[in-house]
Structures are given as structure tokens and as C-alpha cells.
Amino acid sequence: MIKIKGIYRRHKNIITLVLFLFISGLLIIFAHTGVVMAFNNSVSSFFSVFQTSFMSVVKWSSDMVNSVGKVDELRKELSLTRNELMEYQRISRDIVHLRKENRELKNELKLAKGITYSYIPAEVVSWNSEHLFSSLMINKGSLDGIKKDMSVIAFQGGLQGLVGKVISVNINSAVVLTLVDPSSYVSGRFQDSDYVGLIEGRGINSDYLMMNGVKKHAAQEIQYGDIIETSGLGGLYPKGIAVGRYRKMQAKEYETTLKLEVQPVIDFTKLEYVYVLQGNE
Amino acid sequence: MDKGVKLILLSLLLLFIALLLQSTVFAVLKIHNIGPDLGLIVLIFIATSKGVMPGQTCGFLLGLLEGFASGMPLAIGFNAFIKTILGFLFGLTEGTISVSSSLIPFFLAGAGTIMKGILSAIVVLIFGIPDRLSGDFWVFLGNIGIEAAYTAVLAPFIFLILRRIKYLKPEKSEVY
Numbered sequence: 261m262i263k264i265k266g267i268y269r270r271h272k273n274i275i276t277l278v279l280f281l282f283i284s285g286l287l288i289i290f291a292h293t294g295v296v297m298a299f300n301n302s303v304s305s306f307f308s309v310f311q312t313s314f315m316s317v318v319k320w321s322s323d324m325v326n327s328v329g330k331v332d333e334l335r336k337e338l339s340l341t342r343n344e345l346m347e348y349q350r351i352s353r354d355i356v357h358l359r360k361e362n363r364e365l366k367n368e369l370k371l372a373k374g375i376t377y378s379y380i381p382a383e384v385v386s387w388n389s390e391h392l393f394s395s396l397m398i399n400k401g402s403l404d405g406i407k408k409d410m411s412v413i414a415f416q417g418g419l420q421g422l423v424g425k426v427i428s429v430n431i432n433s434a435v436v437l438t439l440v441d442p443s444s445y446v447s448g449r450f451q452d453s454d455y456v457g458l459i460e461g462r463g464i465n466s467d468y469l470m471m472n473g474v475k476k477h478a479a480q481e482i483q484y485g486d487i488i489e490t491s492g493l494g495g496l497y498p499k500g501i502a503v504g505r506y507r508k509m510q511a512k513e514y515e516t517t518l519k520l521e522v523q524p525v526i527d528f529t530k531l532e533y534v535y536v537l538q539g540n541e
Numbered sequence: 542m543d544k545g546v547k548l549i550l551l552s553l554l555l556l557f558i559a560l561l562l563q564s565t566v567f568a569v570l571k572i573h574n575i576g577p578d579l580g581l582i583v584l585i586f587i588a589t590s591k592g593v594m595p596g597q598t599c600g601f602l603l604g605l606l607e608g609f610a611s612g613m614p615l616a617i618g619f620n621a622f623i624k625t626i627l628g629f630l631f632g633l634t635e636g637t638i639s640v641s642s643s644l645i646p647f648f649l650a651g652a653g654t655i656m657k658g659i660l661s662a663i664v665v666l667i668f669g670i671p672d673r674l675s676g677d678f679w680v681f682l683g684n685i686g687i688e689a690a691y692t693a694v695l696a697p698f699i700f701l702i703l704r705r706i707k708y709l710k711p712e713k714s715e716v717y
Binding site: 273 | 560564565566601606608621625632
């Protein structure tokens with residue numbers, strides 16, 4: 261026994277080394293046995309508790325450090341996203357507008373088939389800002405076949421109504437003098453009773469036209485809301501285009517003719533598309 | 542409590558902390574998916590400062606801890622085998638190398654990592670563990686090189702911290 265102790269004392273390092281290596285070897289050979297695996301599972305679970313806690317601290321610190329750079333990154337991302345959002349909002353608005361335009365054009369097309377004259381469709385691009393609604397500009401000109409004195413009509417409320425006439429023509433645009441302009445004169449006729457008169461504009465401050473020279477006895481026949489259309493007399497405008505509706509009579513006892521207020525068929529505030537008449541088909 | 546037992550307990554604690562850092566902080570700071578072996582640095586310090594018995598004992602314990610930390614049963618014996626040998630070998634240098642130098646830890650850690658790689662290959666061949674060395678030999682060599690460099694770079698800083706611990710300071714007679 262003393263001899264063994266003596267040997268151990270002299271060679272304890274080597275003996276311990278061999279012992280450790282032997283145990284390690286056994287652990288390698290029997291690594292997949294139940295005992296080793298169970299022991300491994302329990303100890304590694306214990307270890308993982310510390311790893312998880314430590315890792316959460318590490319992650320928090322790492323996030324804190326990264327957040328400084330992240331703020332700048334997020335700021336740029338936000339700016340890009342905002343720009344994208346504005347773009348999408350613009351596209352969305354365009355879509356709504358295009359849908360409306362499409363509906364209106366379909367409607368116009370349906371109504372335009374009722375026109376007996378050949379025509380050039382055009383879009384209103386601007387109004388004369390000094391005398392609002394007295395004249396307007398359309399997006400067709402001489403290149404499209406537009407000529408001076410051509411009649412211009414539009415569709416509203418299911419009716420084909422007179423807008424005015426072309427007074428000047430450019431290459432790509434033209435100016436249209438509307439009915440409401442004080443210098444505008446149209447020969448009109450009651451659609452049902454054939455009474456004729458001269459319709460003149462009253463400027464932008466008035467919401468009606470004045471029909472003059474109607475025979476006095478027409479007062480017994482004409483009724484509120486009767487449609488007045490172009491008579492075709494004088495050759496300025498084609499016959500049969502609606503101008504307005506009879507609204508009110510302004511007659512004085514001593515006058516021999518009637519003065520009638522005529523509500524225009526066309527609401528110029530809502531005018532977008534017009535048709536320039538080229539003449540009979 | 543016996544001085545030797547205190548040393549072993551302290552070493553166990555340091556090894557535990559080193560493994561914790563290795564598997565959390567340095568798991569995030571890997572280079573080409575390779576991290577440093579902080580446990581090995583601590584082992585080398587203890588072995589070179591305190592000798593063979595503490596060195597191989599800490600090596601054995603380090604191997605066991607690494608195995609448990611990895612969760613793989615095979616790694617327990619595998620790492621214990623290799624680290625025991627390394628602890629023994631570095632323990633033999635006690636009294637011949639000064640741990641107070643800045644450059645020595647760098648070379649010791651680099652050499653220790655390379656030795657670990659070579660021992661890994663030998664253990665795989667001895668015990669016939671086929672999949673541990675699967676893959677390209679040059680990739681294996683490259684990985685050892687990266688690990689050796691990474692470990693070597695950190696060693697001087699860790700040695701600096703460990704030198705401050707009272708129980709790990711070499712005896713006056715051990716300082717050259």
C-alpha cells in the first residue's frame with residue numbers, strides 16, 4: 261500500500277493524465293448511451309439557462325448600439341415610403357378621375373351618335389378669365405379641321421345644346437364665343453309652337469338669355485319649360501339645336517313683341533367636352 | 542479550504558464565464574463562421590502559471606463543460622480528451638515562460654489552437670468518428686488558421702485580466 265502511494269506520489273501527473281484520458285475515452289465510446297445522454301441533457305439545460313439570459317443582455321446591448329445607425333436608416337426608409345405613398349395617392353386620384361372621364365366619354369359617345377352632322381370632338385382647356393364663360397378655348401385647331409364660324413355644341417342632361425361658335429382658330433386650338441356673351445345672337449324657335457325670336461347673351465353676371473321679338477299672341481300658347489332651338493335662319497347656326505328653355509316673360513303693355521327669359525340648356529360651369537360641327541352629313 | 546481546491550473551483554468559474562462569452566457574445570462576432578476559443582486561453586494561462594496537475598485538471602473540466610454547453614454527448618468526451626492533453630502539455634512549460642509578457646500569450650494561444658486542431662484529427666482517427674472530419678482538408682486547415690489568429694489576438698487582453706486575479710498569480714519563484 262505504501263509502495264502504491266509512493267508510486268502515485270512520484271508519478272501523480274502521469275497517472276492523473278491517464279485517468280482523465282481513460283474517462284474521456286469511455287465518454288466518447290459510450291456517448292450515445294442513455295446515462296451519458298441523460299446527464300448531458302440535464303447539465304446542458306442548466307447551462308442553457310445562463311446562455312439564454314446572457315444572450316438577451318447581449319442582444320439588448322447590440323440593439324442599443326445598432327439603434328443609432330438604425331434611426332438614420334429608418335429615417336431614409338420613412339422618407340422613401342412617404343414619397344411612395346404620395347405617388348400612390350396621386351395614382352389613386354388619377355384613377356378616380358380617369359374612371360369618371362371614361363364614364364362621361366362613354367355617355368358622350370352614346371349621345372354623339374345622335375348628331376346628324378359631322379363633327380370634331382374637342383375638350384375645353386381654358387376659359388377666358390376676364391369674362392368668365394363668355395369665351396372658351398378648345399384643344400383642336402386648324403390642323404384638326406376647325407374653321408372660323410363653325411358651330412359648337414355639347415351634351416348635358418341628355419340634351420344636345422348650343423355652346424356657341426368658333427371665333428378664332430390656331431394650329432392646335434380654337435376660341436369659342438359662348439351664347440352668354442353679350443355680342444352673341446342666335447335666331448331661335450319654339451320647338452312645339454314655331455314662334456321665332458332673337459336670342460342674345462347677357463354676359464357672365466346673368467344666368468339667362470333674352471329672347472326678343474316674339475309675337476305677342478305667343479303668350480297664350482307658350483308654356484314654362486318649352487324648349488327653344490336654333491331656327492337655322494341667317495345661316496349662322498344649323499337648325500334644330502336646343503338653345504334653352506322658356507323661363508319667364510318680360511312683357512309691357514305698350515310693346516308689340518315679347519321679351520322672354522331663356523334658361524340655357526348648357527351649364528357652362530360644367531362644360532368639359534364639346535363638338536365642333538363641320539356641316540350636314 | 543485547500544489551496545488546490547480553491548484553485549480548481551476558481552478555474553471552473555473562469556472557464557464557465559469564458560464558455561458563456563464564447564457561446565453568446567463571440568457567437569455574434571464570428572469571422573467566416575469561426576469564433577475564438579476563450580476557454581483555451583484561460584486553460585493556457587492556468588497551465589503555464591500553475592503547472593501540470595492544475596493544467597490537465599482544468600483541461601479535463603473545460604472539455605466536459607464545452608461538451609455540455611454544445612449539447613452533443615459525443616463532444617463531452619471528445620473535448621475532454623483533447624483539452625486534457627493540452628493542459629498537460631502547457632503545464633509542462635510552468636516556470637519556463639513568463640506570462641507577464643504581452644507577446645507570449647499571442648504565440649501560446651496561436652500554437653495551442655493549432656495543436657487542438659491536430660489533436661482533433663488524431664482523436665477522430667483513433668476513435669473512428671467518421672463525420673467529424675468530413676469535408677475538404679484545406680477548408681479544415683483554413684478554419685484552424687482563422688481560429689488560431691482570432692484566439693491569438695484576444696489572448697493578450699484576457700491574460701491581462703487573469704493576471705489581476707489573486708489566486709492565479711504565479712508564486713514569486715515562478716516568475717522569470
